[in-house]
Amino acid sequence: xxxxxxxxxxxxxxxxxSQLLADINLQEGKFVQSFPEYGPERSGAPIRAYNxxxxxxxxxxxxxxxxxxxxxxxxxxLEAANPTDGLSEDGVLLVNTPKSPEEVKAETGFSGEVITLxxxxxxxxxxxxxxxxxxxxxxxxxxxxxxxxxxxxVKKALSKKLPEEVVEMNLQALKVGYExxx
Amino acid sequence: MSNGNKEVLTGHQVxxxxxxxxxxxxxxxxxITPQSEIVQYFSQYVADGEVDSEVIRVESEHSAMSACVGxxxxxxxxxxxxxxQGLALMMEIVYIAASMRTPIVMTVANRALSGxxxxxxxxxxxxxARDSGVIQLYGEDAQEAYEFTLMAQKLAESEDVLxxxxxxxxxxxLTHTAQVAELLPDxxxxxxxxxxxxxxxxxxxxxxxxxxxxxxxxYYFEHKLQQVEAMENVPERFLEVQDKFNDxxxxxxxxxFETYRMDDADYAIVLLGSTAGxxxxxxxxxxxEGKKVGLLKPWLFRPxxxxxxxxxxxxxxxxxxxxxxxxxxxxGPLYLEISSxxxxxxxxxxxxxxTYGLGGRDIKEDQIADVFEDLEDPDLESKMRYxxxxx
Numbered sequence: 397x398x399x400x401x402x403x404x405x406x407x408x409x410x411x412x413x414s415q416l417l418a419d420i421n422l423q424e425g426k427f428v429q430s431f432p433e434y435g436p437e438r439s440g441a442p443i444r445a446y447n448x449x450x451x452x453x454x455x456x457x458x459x460x461x462x463x464x465x466x467x468x469x470x471x472x473x474l475e476a477a478n479p480t481d482g483l484s485e486d487g488v489l490l491v492n493t494p495k496s497p498e499e500v501k502a503e504t505g506f507s508g509e510v511i512t513l514x515x516x517x518x519x520x521x522x523x524x525x526x527x528x529x530x531x532x533x534x535x536x537x538x539x540x541x542x543x544x545x546x547x548x549x550v551k552k553a554l555s556k557k558l559p560e561e562v563v564e565m566n567l568q569a570l571k572v573g574y575e576x577x578x
Numbered sequence: 579m580s581n582g583n584k585e586v587l588t589g590h591q592v593x594x595x596x597x598x599x600x601x602x603x604x605x606x607x608x609x610i611t612p613q614s615e616i617v618q619y620f621s622q623y624v625a626d627g628e629v630d631s632e633v634i635r636v637e638s639e640h641s642a643m644s645a646c647v648g649x650x651x652x653x654x655x656x657x658x659x660x661x662x663q664g665l666a667l668m669m670e671i672v673y674i675a676a677s678m679r680t681p682i683v684m685t686v687a688n689r690a691l692s693g694x695x696x697x698x699x700x701x702x703x704x705x706x707a708r709d710s711g712v713i714q715l716y717g718e719d720a721q722e723a724y725e726f727t728l729m730a731q732k733l734a735e736s737e738d739v740l741x742x743x744x745x746x747x748x749x750x751x752l753t754h755t756a757q758v759a760e761l762l763p764d765x766x767x768x769x770x771x772x773x774x775x776x777x778x779x780x781x782x783x784x785x786x787x788x789x790x791x792x793x794x795x796x797y798y799f800e801h802k803l804q805q806v807e808a809m810e811n812v813p814e815r816f817l818e819v820q821d822k823f824n825d826x827x828x829x830x831x832x833x834x835f836e837t838y839r840m841d842d843a844d845y846a847i848v849l850l851g852s853t854a855g856x857x858x859x860x861x862x863x864x865x866x867e868g869k870k871v872g873l874l875k876p877w878l879f880r881p882x883x884x885x886x887x888x889x890x891x892x893x894x895x896x897x898x899x900x901x902x903x904x905x906x907x908x909x910g911p912l913y914l915e916i917s918s919x920x921x922x923x924x925x926x927x928x929x930x931x932x933t934y935g936l937g938g939r940d941i942k943e944d945q946i947a948d949v950f951e952d953l954e955d956p957d958l959e960s961k962m963r964y965x966x967x968x969x
Contacts, residue, residue: 414756415586415756418586418756419586422584422585422586422758427758428586428756428757428758429755429756429757430586430755430756430757431750431751431754431755431756432754453758454757454758455719455855455856455858455859456855456856456859456943457719457748457751457752457755457852457853457855457856458856458940458941458942458943459940461942
């Protein structure tokens with residue numbers, strides 16, 4: 397079982413990205429959980445969301461303390477939210493930031509794998525404006541998900557809430573995020 | 579690998595879906611965290627024309643349950659949902675709903691009672707209703723919450739039961755977690771639930787009845803005994819409902835409680851709700867190490883299936899009962915039931931009481947493993963233990 401933690405600010409869509417990832421993983425035949433941190437949600441306040449992904453039924457209902465992967469949607473949370481908390485040195489820290497992985501390593505003291513992408517800029521260029529989707533794209537690539545599966549699920553889920561042109565912008569944002577990761 | 583018809587759904591979504599598929603005539607509810615989204619989703623279904631129900635927006639939970647009692651007495655299939663303070667405010671009318679034999683199905687998204695004010699899970703809210711006369715079912719995950727909501731309707735409306743059924747699911751842990759669940763087709767649910775034909779609807783003006791009147795000492799006692807009798811009919815009816823549900827859903831419910839690797843277990847934990855899932859993981863891990871451990875999870879808490887649970891526990895070495903609520907000045911509510919069930923037996927397991935998870939305090943696998951380790955000590959002192967609390 398793999399455990400993933402998201403850091404974002406209320407309103408940035410970290411919880412949405414977590415739920416989209418669960419949809420994607422289900423499509424891959426996995427068992428999943430996705431849950432936000434259980435706190436009063438306020439716009440702009442740091443929030444956490446979590447994913448569990450497993451080949452077997454997930455029965456555990458406790459919180460996630462030691463994730464293997466951490467995704468940070470808001471660059472300011474590197475300082476404000478202690479995103480490496482409980483993350484082992486074998487883990488992966490994926491950060492939305494214009495900084496290089498080396499800079500993030502120096503800043504956080506985390507010596508495991510650090511991956512950075514400027515998701516805010518990518519989202520702006522795609523027209524969608526929300527950094528959660530490029531970050532999700534990058535994370536899907538890191539987790540070894542086929543792009544087509546990710547795209548289909550994001551399209552299906554967002555189409556329920558958003559007009560077609562906005563969905564298209566988000567799919568573009570997803571794609572560039574995915575392609576950022578080599 | 580395929581997951582069939584499985585979807586990623588929150589506890590809110592599965593319960594709202596169950597309500598939609600039951601298609602009640604009336605839903606009266608007032609929003610409260612962590613229940614709000616259930617009624618929000620359901621109201622959306624109504625607004626979108628996906629279900630033909632009357633949603634009554636009221637100014638409090640006291641009014642919500644009052645509207646439910648009126649609606650159910652009139653002969654309408656009626657549902658509601660609440661949590662914590664909402665249930666506390668409803669409580670006066672919950673007793674009346676039970677005594678008027680109104681088969682209302684209510685979801686409770688378990689949340690700690692104030693104070694201090696807290697929005698997170700424990701079972702103090704539903705436990706406060708345990709003497710109210712409602713049937714209580716506790717679910718472990720979204721799937722059980724969904725299935726119990728459907729079964730609750732049939733159970734409540736059973737002719738020799740006619741009692742409200744409370745279906746609980748742990749607030750946040752289940753309500754706000756998106757997890758894998760499988761919903762039944764609408765037609766299958768319609769066929770399973772069937773039409774509700776109230777026996778004495780208040781609106782049947784050709785056969786007028788008086789409902790909910792004043793009762794004097796000459797009859798009050800007998801009327802309470804009718805509730806006792808109705809409650810006594812529940813286990814048999816619940817098993818019948820499970821059989822019918824299994825036919826429709828392909829599930830394998832066959833009891834009033836679930837046992838997990840209990841047959842040859844020496845040490846057992848008993849608890850309610852979502853923590854059972856975490857405990858099952860621990861049981862599997864300890865079994866791999868050769869430890870004979872098991873779990874017993876009551877589905878039905880009211881009426882309490884004492885006889886069956888006694889038989890399942892009697893040959894164990896030691897049993898820990900984990901309560902997620904307090905009864906100040908006494909033991910936990912679940913412990914008292916288990917203790918009472920075993921009280922007449924000469925030879926019985928050592929029995930211990932733990933309190934855990936108050937106000938949403940997380941409980942981890944290693945903490946549950948510690949409880950099993952405690953049980954191996956034949957000299958373990960009998961006193962209340964508080965898991966993970968600073969003392």
